[in-house]
Amino acid sequence: MSLTRRRFLRGLADMAGVAAAADLGLLAWAAPASVDAGMPRMAMPQLAAPKVALVNPVTLARFVDPLPIPPLARATGQREHPAYPGKKLPMYRMEMRAFSARLHRDLPPTPLWGYGGAFPGPTLEAMRNEPILVEWVNSLPERHFLPIDHTIHGAERSKPEVRTVAHVHGARAPAGSDGYPEDWFAPGHSAVYHYPNAQDAATLWYHDHAMGITRLNIYAGLFGAFIVRDAEEQALGLPSGDCDLPLILCDRLIAKDGQLYYPVSDDPAAPWVSECNGNAILCNGKLYPFAEVEPRRYRLRLVNAANTRFFNLSLSSGQPFQQIASDQGLLPAPLPRERIELYPAERADVVVDFSGLDGKTLQLRHQSEAILEFRVRDRGRRDAGALPATLRAVNRIDPSTAVRDRLLTLGEQDDAGGRPxxxxxxxxxxxxxxxxxxxxxxxxxxxxxxxxGDVHPIHLHLVRFQVIERRPFDLFAWNANKTLKYTGPAQIPPAHEMGWKDTVRADPGMVTRIIMRFEGEPGRYVWHCHLLEHEDNEMMRPFQLLPASAKT
Structure with missing residues (x-):
C-alpha cells in the first residue's frame, strides 16, 4: 500500500513527535507522488516548519497533575419562552472568555479561550423532556490569536476576526437554536438558545461552529460536555455521581513558552492545512493527568474533541472496557471491548471495574502511549451491583420504509481561484x-x-441514525463515468455501531449507508465532515427539513 498524506503525518506525530520532527526539518514537505490506487491526486498545501520551539511531551514528567473534572453548570435564573406559554424555564449563562491555564505542572500557563473561562467548559446537564435555555455570551477579545485563512468561504476579511456560535452536538434542537454556522455573533453580543431535550439519555457535547474558523475556535478551547439523563437509564443502576466521569480527549501542539501552536501551510496568503495532528494528548485539558478512584465500578464518558486525530484506547491492565453507550445513548446490551476507537466527535460510554485492584495503578492508553493514570485507593466505597444484561432496546429502522436513497459523494476538488x-x-x-x-x-x-484517501467522520445535525452497511466499490469505474460498481459484499456494522449514532466513519473506497427518520422541527440544518479542517473548507452542506406532507 502506498503512502498517503494522512498516513505520513499520523506516523510522523505518533512515532517521533512533532517537536522532534521540527528539529529534523521534516515538517515542510511535499505530497508524495504516489497515493492510494485510484484516489484523487490533489495539489496538497505544503506544511510550513514551525517558527517556534515546540514542547516534546516525551520529556515531561508523567502523571503529576490531578485530572480536572469540569464543574456542573448552574442555572442563573428562569425565563419564559414562546414555545412554553406561561412556563418559566431554567436559564444558564455560558460566557466565552480568554484566560490562561497550565496544561502541565512543568509548562508555563497557556493562553486559551473557554466557556466559563475553563477548558473544557462547564458540563451542562438536563433531564429528558425538561427544556432549558442557554445564553451563549461572546466576551472574547476582538483579535484572534490563531492564524485565520481569509481565502476560505465565510472567513473573509470583511467579517470580524472573532465570531462564535454554539452547537450542541447530538441535540435535537430547533433550527434557530442549532448553531447554524452563519448565525455567528461578535464579541459584546450573545444569543439565547432553547433546548427541548426530547431525546434519550446520551453523552452530547457543545462546541463552537462559526463558519470558516470552527477549527481555530475549538482548538482555542471552546467546547464542553452536555449530558442528557432519563428515568429509564437511571433505573439500571449504572455508576453515578462522582463515579460518572466525562473524559474529553483532544490533542495540541504546544510551544515551549506555553503558547498553542496551530500548523500553517508555506503560503502566507493561504495558511489552511488539511489536517491538524498534535503530539500532546490532553484529557480534560491536562497533559498526562492522574485520577484517584475507589475499588468499584466507574462510568467513563469518552469524547473525541480533536480536530483530526482518532483515538485507539485501551487499558494497560489488559482488562476490557464494558461499552454501554455510543453517540446517541445506550446500546442494547453491554459490550466487552479491549479497544475503543473514536473518530472526531464520536463518543463511547464505558464501565470500568476497579474492584480487586486496591492500591494498584493502571493507565488509559492511546495506542501504546499512556495518557491518563488511574490510582486505585486501598480502601473506599465498594458497590455490589452488576451491569444488567440488557440496557435499552434499539429498534432497527426497516430500509424498505425509506422514501428516498440519496447517493452523496465525499471528495476533493481543485479550485480555479488558485487555492490548492x-x-x-x-x-x-x-x-x-x-x-x-x-x-x-x-x-x-x-x-x-x-x-x-481519507476517513471522513460524517455528522448530521438534528437527527440520530443507524448504520446499515459499508461496501467496497470500483473507484476507477466511478471516476471514469460515475458508474457505481460494487467490488465486494456488504459489511454489516460491528456491534458497537448497532446503536444510535450521529457521527459515522466513512472509509476510503467504501459506500457507507445510513438510515434515519427526520424527527424534529422543520428548518435549515447542516451536515458535514467532522475533521474540522475539512469542515471549514467547504466540506459542509446545508439541508432543509420540510414540513410533513399535508394528509389527504
Whole structure:
C-alpha cells in the first residue's frame, strides 16, 4: 500500500513527535507522488516548519497533575419562552472568555479561550423532556490569536476576526437554536438558545461552529460536555455521581513558552492545512493527568474533541472496557471491548471495574502511549451491583420504509481561484442551492461514497441514525463515468455501531449507508465532515427539513 498524506503525518506525530520532527526539518514537505490506487491526486498545501520551539511531551514528567473534572453548570435564573406559554424555564449563562491555564505542572500557563473561562467548559446537564435555555455570551477579545485563512468561504476579511456560535452536538434542537454556522455573533453580543431535550439519555457535547474558523475556535478551547439523563437509564443502576466521569480527549501542539501552536501551510496568503495532528494528548485539558478512584465500578464518558486525530484506547491492565453507550445513548446490551476507537466527535460510554485492584495503578492508553493514570485507593466505597444484561432496546429502522436513497459523494476538488484544494460534499460548495430536502418524519437512507484517501467522520445535525452497511466499490469505474460498481459484499456494522449514532466513519473506497427518520422541527440544518479542517473548507452542506406532507 502506498503512502498517503494522512498516513505520513499520523506516523510522523505518533512515532517521533512533532517537536522532534521540527528539529529534523521534516515538517515542510511535499505530497508524495504516489497515493492510494485510484484516489484523487490533489495539489496538497505544503506544511510550513514551525517558527517556534515546540514542547516534546516525551520529556515531561508523567502523571503529576490531578485530572480536572469540569464543574456542573448552574442555572442563573428562569425565563419564559414562546414555545412554553406561561412556563418559566431554567436559564444558564455560558460566557466565552480568554484566560490562561497550565496544561502541565512543568509548562508555563497557556493562553486559551473557554466557556466559563475553563477548558473544557462547564458540563451542562438536563433531564429528558425538561427544556432549558442557554445564553451563549461572546466576551472574547476582538483579535484572534490563531492564524485565520481569509481565502476560505465565510472567513473573509470583511467579517470580524472573532465570531462564535454554539452547537450542541447530538441535540435535537430547533433550527434557530442549532448553531447554524452563519448565525455567528461578535464579541459584546450573545444569543439565547432553547433546548427541548426530547431525546434519550446520551453523552452530547457543545462546541463552537462559526463558519470558516470552527477549527481555530475549538482548538482555542471552546467546547464542553452536555449530558442528557432519563428515568429509564437511571433505573439500571449504572455508576453515578462522582463515579460518572466525562473524559474529553483532544490533542495540541504546544510551544515551549506555553503558547498553542496551530500548523500553517508555506503560503502566507493561504495558511489552511488539511489536517491538524498534535503530539500532546490532553484529557480534560491536562497533559498526562492522574485520577484517584475507589475499588468499584466507574462510568467513563469518552469524547473525541480533536480536530483530526482518532483515538485507539485501551487499558494497560489488559482488562476490557464494558461499552454501554455510543453517540446517541445506550446500546442494547453491554459490550466487552479491549479497544475503543473514536473518530472526531464520536463518543463511547464505558464501565470500568476497579474492584480487586486496591492500591494498584493502571493507565488509559492511546495506542501504546499512556495518557491518563488511574490510582486505585486501598480502601473506599465498594458497590455490589452488576451491569444488567440488557440496557435499552434499539429498534432497527426497516430500509424498505425509506422514501428516498440519496447517493452523496465525499471528495476533493481543485479550485480555479488558485487555492490548492477544497473538500467537497456531493461536489458542491456550501453556497450552492440546497439539494438535501427531506420531509419531517420521513425515513431516508444516505449512501456516502468516499472517493478520497481519507476517513471522513460524517455528522448530521438534528437527527440520530443507524448504520446499515459499508461496501467496497470500483473507484476507477466511478471516476471514469460515475458508474457505481460494487467490488465486494456488504459489511454489516460491528456491534458497537448497532446503536444510535450521529457521527459515522466513512472509509476510503467504501459506500457507507445510513438510515434515519427526520424527527424534529422543520428548518435549515447542516451536515458535514467532522475533521474540522475539512469542515471549514467547504466540506459542509446545508439541508432543509420540510414540513410533513399535508394528509389527504
Amino acid at each position: 484544494m477544497m473538500m467537497m460534499l456531493g461536489g458542491k460548495h456550501w453556497s450552492a442551492p440546497i439539494t438535501e430536502d427531506p420531509r419531517q418524519d420521513s425515513v431516508e437512507t444516505w449512501s456516502l461514497l468516499n472517493v478520497t
